[in-house]
Amino acid sequence: MARIERAVVMGAGLVGTSIALALRENGTRVAISDPDPAALRLSCELGAGEPLGEDAPARPADIAVVAAPPSAVPAAVRSAQDRGLAHVYTDAASVKDGVVAAAERAGCDMATFVPGHPMAGGERSGPSAARADLFLGRSWALCPTGKADSGAVAAVREVIRLCGARPVPIDAAAHDRAVALVSHAPHVAAAAVAARLLEGDDTALSLAGQGVRDVTRIAAGDPRLWWEILSHNAGPVADVLEAVSADLSASAAALRGAAAEGAASTGPAPEAVGGLLERGVRGRGRVPGKHGGGRTPEYAVVPVLVPDEPDALGRLFRTAGESGVNIEDVRLDHSYGLPMGVAQLSVAPDAAERLASVLRERGYSVH
Ligand SMILES: NC(=O)c1ccc[n+]([C@@H]2O[C@H](COP(=O)([O-])OP(=O)(O)OC[C@H]3O[C@@H](n4cnc5c(N)ncnc54)[C@H](O)[C@@H]3O)[C@@H](O)[C@H]2O)c1
Numbered sequence: 001m002a003r004i005e006r007a008v009v010m011g012a013g014l015v016g017t018s019i020a021l022a023l024r025e026n027g028t029r030v031a032i033s034d035p036d037p038a039a040l041r042l043s044c045e046l047g048a049g050e051p052l053g054e055d056a057p058a059r060p061a062d063i064a065v066v067a068a069p070p071s072a073v074p075a076a077v078r079s080a081q082d083r084g085l086a087h088v089y090t091d092a093a094s095v096k097d098g099v100v101a102a103a104e105r106a107g108c109d110m111a112t113f114v115p116g117h118p119m120a121g122g123e124r125s126g127p128s129a130a131r132a133d134l135f136l137g138r139s140w141a142l143c144p145t146g147k148a149d150s151g152a153v154a155a156v157r158e159v160i161r162l163c164g165a166r167p168v169p170i171d172a173a174a175h176d177r178a179v180a181l182v183s184h185a186p187h188v189a190a191a192a193v194a195a196r197l198l199e200g201d202d203t204a205l206s207l208a209g210q211g212v213r214d215v216t217r218i219a220a221g222d223p224r225l226w227w228e229i230l231s232h233n234a235g236p237v238a239d240v241l242e243a244v245s246a247d248l249s250a251s252a253a254a255l256r257g258a259a260a261e262g263a264a265s266t267g268p269a270p271e272a273v274g275g276l277l278e279r280g281v282r283g284r285g286r287v288p289g290k291h292g293g294g295r296t297p298e299y300a301v302v303p304v305l306v307p308d309e310p311d312a313l314g315r316l317f318r319t320a321g322e323s324g325v326n327i328e329d330v331r332l333d334h335s336y337g338l339p340m341g342v343a344q345l346s347v348a349p350d351a352a353e354r355l356a357s358v359l360r361e362r363g364y365s366v367h
């Protein structure tokens with residue numbers, strides 16, 4: 001098995017910092033770089049590693065991971081190879097075919113460059129959103145070209161393993177068609193739904209529940225990065241969006257017809273709507289759960305009502321701390337216009353009941 005004792009990570013944003021943190025947890029020494037000094041400083045303070053020096057390294061690292069925006073990847077790989085930063089190079093860009101072609105045009109050594117794409121991320125950018133467990137149980141596309149050395153592929157597989165993810169070998173063009181369907185077109189569809197919300201008045205928005213939050217979460221992603229991704233995968237994404245928009249147009253026409261008829265129908269749904277809802281149920285059922293068995297963190301969520309006032313969260317966290325339960329993650333759901341919200345505390349499943357009963361004893365409303 002390839003050993004990854006020393007790694008270079010180029011790009012200290014969400015993905016780069018998360019990869020660095022995961023490698024560090026496994027004992028790998030990481031040198032990290034970013035043209036943005038603030039991102040680099042925060043990433044290093046979060047424990048991602050040491051800043052990569054300007055000078056040529058005394059000896060190459062086992063691997064360099066380029067976690068920069070897609071259009072920056074080819075030049076970054078080429079300059080890293082020219083500097084002899086590592087024995088093997090990979091990247092994390094969300095698109096592969098155009099990046100591979102540009103890397104070949106840029107004169108990258110394709111024997112040691114093995115492109116990759118972790119299928120985990122989030123709607124927030126930058127190191128502050130990074131997590132060491134971001135990739136646990138997730139798929140990670142591995143797209144070696146025909147020129148790749150087997151040793152280089154093995155090294156990238158080892159990085160994926162250390163991050164707790166599952167390698168999915170796939171050719172670059174097939175990857176791009178697949179992610180158009182499962183990631184890129186869904187992002188545009190989420191943006192289209194979220195953009196409609198600009199038309200709603202405050203009362204309408206006050207009724208927003210979990211459904212619209214689920215459907216629009218990814219729409220909060222960085223538009224500049226997403227335009228880079230979409231423009232590198234324009235044809236396959238357009239194919240999916242045209243099919244989605246045909247379904248939506250047919251549904252709208254059928255609903256327009258039903259509206260013209262007046263009273264709500266008690267009969268069967270018109271095929272354009274009913275059939276779509278049926279296919280939606282079946283399509284949703286095809287989305288696999290996370291993989292990775294025991295290493296996937298499955299937390300129990302303890303929802304607690306918290307008043308909207310200074311130190312309310314501080315008190316809640318102190319009380320949780322006194323109960324000896326570690327809060328693994330937290331999400332705040334604000335109730336629009338109400339002087340309170342719901343803190344969703346993620347904890348280890350066997351600790352949830354203990355935390356809930358301590359909080360109840362202290363007067364909290366736990367749901
Ligand atoms: N955000 C996601 O959900 C997600 C998931 C998987 C993969 N990706 C891919 O990972 C890459 C990074 O995305 P992110 O979400 O971490 O973005 P990010 O904006 O959080 O971080 C990108 C970082 O790259 C830096 N950078 C720019 N040019 C660089 C260069 N030439 N060399 C080194 N660093 C450079 C930027 O300063 C920034 O700090 C992108 O290619 C993206 O397509 C993103």
Ligand SMILES: O=C(O)C(=O)C[C@]1(C(=O)O)C=C[C@@H](O)C=C1
Binds near residue numbers: 182218
């Ligand atoms: O936001 C998330 O949860 C994601 O995992 C983001 C997501 C995805 O669509 O799956 C977005 C783009 C990437 O290239 C990989 C992952």
